[in-house]
Amino acid sequence: MIHIPFQIPPSISFDSAATVPVGLDTALVGLYGNDFGAGITPPWTQGISESKSPIVIFGGSSSVGLYTIQLARLSGFYPIITTASPSNEDLVKSYGATHFVDRNLSGKQLKVAIRKVTDNPIRLLADNGTLILTLPASVKKDEGRGRKAVHTFGNPRAPQNQELCSRSWAAVEQWLSEGTIQPNKYEVLPNGLEGVIGGLERLKLGQVSGTKLVARPQETH
Numbered sequence: 653m654i655h656i657p658f659q660i661p662p663s664i665s666f667d668s669a670a671t672v673p674v675g676l677d678t679a680l681v682g683l684y685g686n687d688f689g690a691g692i693t694p695p696w697t698q699g700i701s702e703s704k705s706p707i708v709i710f711g712g713s714s715s716v717g718l719y720t721i722q723l724a725r726l727s728g729f730y731p732i733i734t735t736a737s738p739s740n741e742d743l744v745k746s747y748g749a750t751h752f753v754d755r756n757l758s759g760k761q762l763k764v765a766i767r768k769v770t771d772n773p774i775r776l777l778a779d780n781g782t783l784i785l786t787l788p789a790s791v792k793k794d795e796g797r798g799r800k801a802v803h804t805f806g807n808p809r810a811p812q813n814q815e816l817c818s819r820s821w822a823a824v825e826q827w828l829s830e831g832t833i834q835p836n837k838y839e840v841l842p843n844g845l846e847g848v849i850g851g852l853e854r855l856k857l858g859q860v861s862g863t864k865l866v867a868r869p870q871e872t873h
Contacts (some may be wrong), residue, residue, distance in 0.1 A: 663831070668759060672835050675715035675716050677813075678716045678804060680816065683784070689804055708766060709732065713737065713740035721748045730750065731769055732750045733749070733753060735757075737861060749835060837864065838863060842872065
């Protein structure tokens with residue numbers, strides 16, 4: 653069993669802090685994990701930094717997406733290109749995305765839009781690169797060009813993630829305190845755990861976007 657103590661900074665509410673662990677751990681493991689991620693050098697590693705390389709983040713307004721944008725900035729990626737709904741363009745840019753692309757574009761249109769931003773290879777999609785997914789991959793490994801897709805698993809208790817997550821959270825606590833990392837925007841559901849059912853239904857209907865839903869168990873009637 654791994655225990656990662658974490659002190660909530662005075663500037664962050666308990667509700668805001670509740671949006672951090674799952675989303676941020678998934679982003680951390682996806683970018684920096686060697687088993688469930690791309691194995692990129694973490695930004696808290698002294699003396700080593702990533703060169704300026706472009707990165708594309710699909711679903712930038714999601715919880716994981718917003719944390720990935722911020723970590724990409726800390727890792728020195730540029731430009732940081734992300735897809736989202738047009739209504740969330742300002743949101744993703746406020747978290748550090750440098751370029752927004754409409755998530756409704758077709759694959760061909762998306763490629764054209766990205767090429768308007770950069771002609772450089774996209775690291776995680778280039779030859780010998782890695783595509784990180786939060787859902788099981790529906791594409792096969794590209795043996796000829798060395799490209800692969802990885803279904804990330806952000807549980808800090810997984811043996812493969814324990815060392816990475818233990819080291820990262822010392823830095824995360826400082827980043828949150830300094831405002832370097834911003835938690836997700838959130839909405840508190842009414843009636844504690846009873847509000848979860850309604851919240852899930854809203855998610856199913858696509859009525860929640862760019863916002864994390866938070867339930868307070870102590871307010872359950």
